[in-house]
Amino acid sequence: MTMRNSAGEIAQRSRDIIRDRKHLEGPMLPILHALQAKFGYIPDIVKPVIADELNLSRAEVHGVVTFYPEFREHPGGRHVLKICRAEACQSVGCDNLADRVRQLLGIDFHQTTPDGAVMLEPVYCLGLCACGPAAMLDGEVYGRVDEHCLSEIVGRLGR
């Protein structure tokens, strides 16, 4: 994707996305999901645009964006690796797996590798609780993840 994200361009693109959805009942989350899908994050400069289109204050928009863990305020990595850290996965050793993935990537949770390739996020349940430990890479799911599987996933990240 070659996109020159000049401020004006981002504002214009966001306005189109917002206008396509503002007729919905409760349009905010669908708009934010669409913006994040487009830009990879919610750029600061789109907040006033949303506020203007939805007749809200900028503070209200900022409040919503920052409430939800899924919405990022900064560009993330090219890939997002989520490791489930909830109870069912704990019972089958996800804490050790979490340590291992931190080692393999050299970063902690909520961080992105310096080359921008991978962002590591904890997730509290992927609904794969009878085949944990579970992980998700860019929307693709993995069950019964062991060290071998983890190395394979990390190896495929094209870093």
Place this chain on the structure above:
Amino acid sequence: MTVTIFVPRDAASLALGAEKVAAAITSEIAARSIDARIVRNGSRGMFWLEPLVEVRTDHGRVAYGPVKASDIKDLFDAGFLSGKAHPLCLGLTKEIPFLRQQTRLTFSRCGVTDPLSLDDYRHYQGLKGLEQAIAMPRAEIVAQVTESGLRGRGGAGFPTGIKWKTVMEAVAPQKYIVCNADEGDSATFADRMIMEGDPFVLIEGMVIAGFATGATRGYIYTRSEYPHAIATMGQAIGIARAAGILGPSVLGSDHAFDIEIRAGAGAYVCGEETALLNSLEGKRGIVRAKPPLPALQGFLGRPTVVNNVISLASIPVIMHRGAAFYRDFGMGRSRGTIPIQIAGNVKYGGLFETAFGLSLGEIVDHIGGGTATGRPVKAVQVGGPLGAYFPRALFDTPFDYEAFAAKDGLIGHAGITVFDDTVDMLKQARFAMEFCAIESCGKCTPCRIGSTRGVETVDRIGRGIEPDKNKVLLADLCNTMKFGSLCALGGFTPYPVMSAMTHFPEDFSPVPLAEAAE
């Protein structure tokens, strides 16, 4: 004759390699020029056997599993297309003990049909409930639901019929049906399995709810962590709309009903109904004080039914078979069936739908087969992150709303996480507080501040700092959270904490300071 092969498309099956298995079967069919087709069904819910491949034979469907892509050549050579023997062969699917022992009412089609085939849906009794409901007056539908004894399967256990009655009687220009599909509890995946494996049943349930209450619009609020469910549910809504099941004239009647699917954004608290409504409206997912009840002032301030996926998906069978049929299953005030989700460190993990009343021990030891590691079961957490930890001594507790409440626990959304004897219960208590601190919406103080203080207090006990005093303090804090929090997040976090401390005191014993200094 064309042979039909079933390869599940459920997210758990995909997580275990179903896509590769399907690809391998496709190329094997091509290479051998066989007349066969692959149906991507939902999961039967036996995850230790996934990917579970089935073949339709003259005697019924024959199952093979767990199948790896590398097994496919061998399976074809062994003649699996005609159900022949193979080390992976499990015999007739319906005779597998884990399935045979179940009473599948809500999940009757899940894993059986192609989730996006309306023909399949109709063939297996789909739309029968809706057809009955169309001909009934509103009050009679609501009466049927009330008489069935159905209670909210999301965890609160509130009688569904009473909620519907409130919305039915409310006067407003617009009413809503909101399906709570924000299934965030660890150990639960029943909602996900329905949305991926039998989405039409949820649509049918919502349409009936709309008829009964006079609501013409529905929303399914689900999780961004469930991309496969969102995709399947979205497709199913499109198919239902094209077939006239949704739209301005449902099945040619003068009822209108339509559904939209919405995704959350990673906030656990949005599974709480009022936080969910705020989120759906596009606000921060902050819990609302009740009253006003969502049934009177819900989505956009209008009368709204908020029901869990499983509650709504149980409606069609109740309407089709009658309230008495459904009510005859179960015990006490817990009527009908409940999809128990057996998860964590367990040998036979999966979804087991059965009438209320099985004992916890039967579920964990006999159906679940004990731990996957083969070590003794030390504790099971019932009801997700806000549910209590049960020791073996309480395994005689029957699976029933009231029986669990009497033991200071809850059945919640019916997820069970099994832990072996390596689990440290102090660590689990700490996690419960930590989870509450991470996920608290911040509206009320006991939850927002209490959870953080809870983590610190558990840590002090763990380090052996005035343990007796801190245990009393922790119990007192739990009491404050339980009675002072606005919703179940802060109010129920004490369940895992207190149960861990009460039933596993050895894990809360002081450790020598020298050891703890590390």
